[in-house]
Amino acid sequence: MKKALFLLFFLASLGLQAQIQVRVTDKSTGVPLENVRVKVANLPLQRTNASGTLAFPGNALRISFALEGYESFERLFEAGEHEVRLEPMVMNLGSVTVTAFESERPLLEQSAAVVQLTERDFSRFNENSPVNAFNQKSGVRIEERAPASYRVSIRGSSLRSPFGVRNVKVYWNEVPFTAPDGTTALNLLDLSNIRSSEVVKGPSGSIYGAGNGGAISLFSQPSLVGNRVSTDFLAGDFGLSRFRVGISQQVGEGGIEASVVSQKSDGYREHSAVDRQVFQLGGFFPVSEKQEIRTQLLVSDLDYQIPGALNADQLAADPTQARPGSVAQNSSISQQAVLFSLGHLYRFSEKTSNTTTLYLNTNDFENPFILDYKKELGFGYGLRTKFVHDGKLAGKTLRLVVGGEYQNSLTDAQNFGNRSGVADTVRFADKLRAYQGFLFQQAEWDLTEALLFTLGLSENFSGYEIDRQINASGGATGVQSRDFDPVVVPRVALNYRLNQFSSVYASVSGGFSPPTIDEIRTNEGSVNLDLEAEKGTNFELGYRLGREKINIELIAYYLQLDQTITTYTNENGVVLFRNAGSTDQKGIEASLDYALLRNAGGFVKDLLIGTAYTGQFFTFKDYQKQDNDFSGNDLTGVPPNNLVSRIDLRTRPGIYLNLTHQFTDEIPLNDANTVYQDAYNLVNLRFGWVKSLGDWDLELFAGVDNLLDESYSLGNDLNAFGGRYYQPAPTRNWYGGVKLGWNY
Template identity: 60%
Template structure:
């Protein structure tokens, strides 16, 4: 018996001597405070939790990979050696507004120090919904609405800016990784992007022309993953109602101080309505390097092959009879869009002095576009290039910290655009053919000064130049081929803004900004062949005041604005059903936008770790102030296509075993569908839910499975109506109650 006891003690000592102790300390990256309750998962050992000092001691006999997670911080993993003492800095997920950094107006500051209505859409918010598009996440932000007339047919409205967009994205400037993604002609094909091509987004609501050029609606800045932090392979698969299938394969590989990442995504669906199928393939390759501590270099290639059908709008009787039917003629004429796009970028950032740095980005883009429609058949081959450069100077003038930002942007686009007749979905006799050239450029300057530790002032302006040439090579109509050119006078766009920091957690901001938006070539050169050179650029002035604050678990963001727009561009249809455009006097746009979010419960050590609520309200009280057309006076009418009131409520629950639940409610007020305000879409409520489970297996494998339901109430509504529609075909019915699900698997190697 004595020899047995000695043997057991000897064995325990032998095993213990075979292990070395390593120490981990978890620190909040923003505050520098230790983090208690971090769950550390160690291969073949019991999970451990960091103490009040943020520390965990683990026994290791060799180099191992451990993963860590916390309900309030971004998860991750790290390789640990024997006898290593490692400090790990964690980035909060839900942070006070004073800790949320945004780069709006080219000035990286905490959100409470930004003078402007800026919303941030984080990666976890994008994946909170069905992962087939960015639509649902963006529609939770006050003042923002993405509409979908058919799968992959999007329209973006920021503060009612889609009035002139019967289809496509106009009047909103879009960037991808700080590079112009909006074409030189003012349109943006966001439908070529998959959700996986976006990690985080920022939205500037209202004119951003002082530093971003044309566009009264605002600015959207998409950002894909910039840095490769680990070697990682992942595969995702999703499916759902109406034949939805989506799979993604991705790989990240560290190389020296940088890395390479690649992904391929294929998404297809049959669509809710007849003739609404979609097929999209997207490949992205990114290379990142840091030659030294003062430089970074990135290059990306994006290829998108998109093919989707257009079911067309219905009138009220057709919706009542069968909301899933296509517009008569859409199937026979194969109304659809095929678009192949190759987009290449190069970005370089250099800090060449303690006070100076420069960031320059260039891009090339080619697109093949084919669009059979009920009335015609359109083909386009486009090529464009451009870039943006920015210099930043930080210094102290006297006792005042200042920042000077100066730079420029240039874009050139050339398109061969041909319109044919459509004979049962095939291109028939050519009607007209144009060579289109668009050039736009602007210079921007911005001066920031901190008058006191609490008061920050910003002065900025841009000088804008734009021109387009329409060289008609073929005209099968009664006219002769002609050359048409339009050069817009140089436009100065100013902005003045101030922020007063009440304390470390709250502030008041106000601004006055100007904006302009010239007509796009698609609005000047219409599908029936006419060229409207009389269409004027929109001009507007925006007055804005807001308050932001964080109070423990509460974040509050409140903005009130008044936007006056002149030479408003609106759409209408002629007797043949062709969409045309005109300047419609002036509009008055008064609004309130508010968002509050708070964690009503948070405890990393309990079974239910977090319960979080968020509420967003949009009050857009817009009207035509001066608008007469065809003998009718629409002055005083509500602005077409804008819901006066929108409310969003979110509930998120996360648990210790890894289960999570997301609930979403959205109320949309009735929407006027024509300028006369005689037709409205009825108000509706949408409720959706998503339930999932995520875990880390063996320290290296990430696994997640999820499922959800959209439109639980089976509401009848349109997510993208046709405004001022021909033959009263206003409605593009959205799906009724539908389900989706999927699984994800990732491996660190």
């Protein structure tokens, strides 16, 4: 009798226990979604059934949801029945929130040209570099003169970048990844270190400091949707191989994530091999309801060969050959770097918070080149902090953002002669210091329900110190320094919501870009402290339409750039720099994404098309070089027209196909506009199969780059001495691979 009463009491208590029931559906079609990964802290990972449902005991739980092809979702649920509508991973301008300019608003409410890239954008291609993923977006272009040798151009901002990334500010997990000397070693990152990205196009100094091109934010924060072990393997033509293994482990409400990746290739051209290993360790630790801590450790070891540019005759004879002398002199780069960051978020209240990130880095750089041999050993540190307050002014919502950023780097730099790839006698040696910092303030005021007013301002300072220790040519030694005059950079913008689905915006923003240390201190030993910072003013108008099946964006801008820095090459092949008057940069950007078919329950789950057009009508306004007047000429290195079209197909059995076509117009290769690279069409294709098998996720894929077997350069040398303009890109090449993940 007692046992029967106990059983009845137990069953009754189960019936009275609070329960949270969720039903997961496709937001567009309402169809239930099966195999959605559902995670609650300290509980095993679960998946939805055929009806898209799950139930958990409890009164209140924070639950996260993830499914391939959909935006991840997380929020707090209370006891009862709930429907979770997952957004298909096609950028919906009205629902996707971006954090550019610290505004954390949907794209429809952004008063700036912002591009967002997701994991789906990166996985449309071979995943061994970020080039193709970024190049499918209007106004953005990454060039790759040789494997792992990147040059970033946002709205044609690569004129002064013979190598490396300049004139663009890059952040990685809110850490300034651009050094205080203005250069960015983007090739230290593997694509697995980038889960998503936001690109601000045009001057953005009111929040991000120096750089007329814009700013790129890269994110790879730990994914806290359960515990997971994963591995990838990729192989392809020209000796390409890439292997990655990673693990994520939930720890309470936070977690840690670690990965290591090794990528190697022989390269299409002679002397163009790459060998890179990257280790990343990240942690996310909620200390309390008010505090969160994030940590990142990045260790990168990169070696890549530099084949060098060819002239037209060499290109015609054999595009795979290296520039004469590159092999004998072992022209290459070896770079080892360590970056550690610590981020802290503190919520003073529901309306006020502070985020502060500190970082330390080291860099060991070695660069034998045809003409010399460079060695650098550097150390750097910095921080970025911001306070955000959401309040009211005259009864209207007001968001205030104030903060600052400071960076400092110390480098021992030595230049030697190069004797058959070995450092010879020292030519000159310097101790270098570079610093930059700025304070920023921004107010976003909702004047009406439809009209948002933004006012931003930053105060910037920067400088260099070059302490020449050795000068074998007999020149002067000692300290030379340059402190740039403080620069105040404003931004004023308005955004008007026409209706629920569309908006227009207008903005006027300032930008500036001081010369980098490599532009002031060149490889042949000269120091040019007379170089002035570029200064620009950008006027911009934009229109956006965002609905469930269609997104449209139209942008027109006009950038006036003064003291433009351009390159020239002396008779020894050394790249030098000078200010070249001013430029007029008028541009049009248009993009369209449309879901031809979306049916979560059918054989074809979705069929998406997209296109992005970039029109860059840039000219030298006032540019005279010795006796030559190039005023009115097209801006060097900038294609006037670029068009990218995409088709994405996903099926219910897991088969997918991604097809991309890119047309790039002819590109002027010298200031005189007498030499051009021909226009070209680049077609890339990837197809594969994705399947969830219980706790396992499997993907098999293959693809082809340059399907049409075009002859082209993905990055040219500009104003090159001896006509050495061309850096031939690979011909048609295939790849294939597998991804495997275990959720435990």
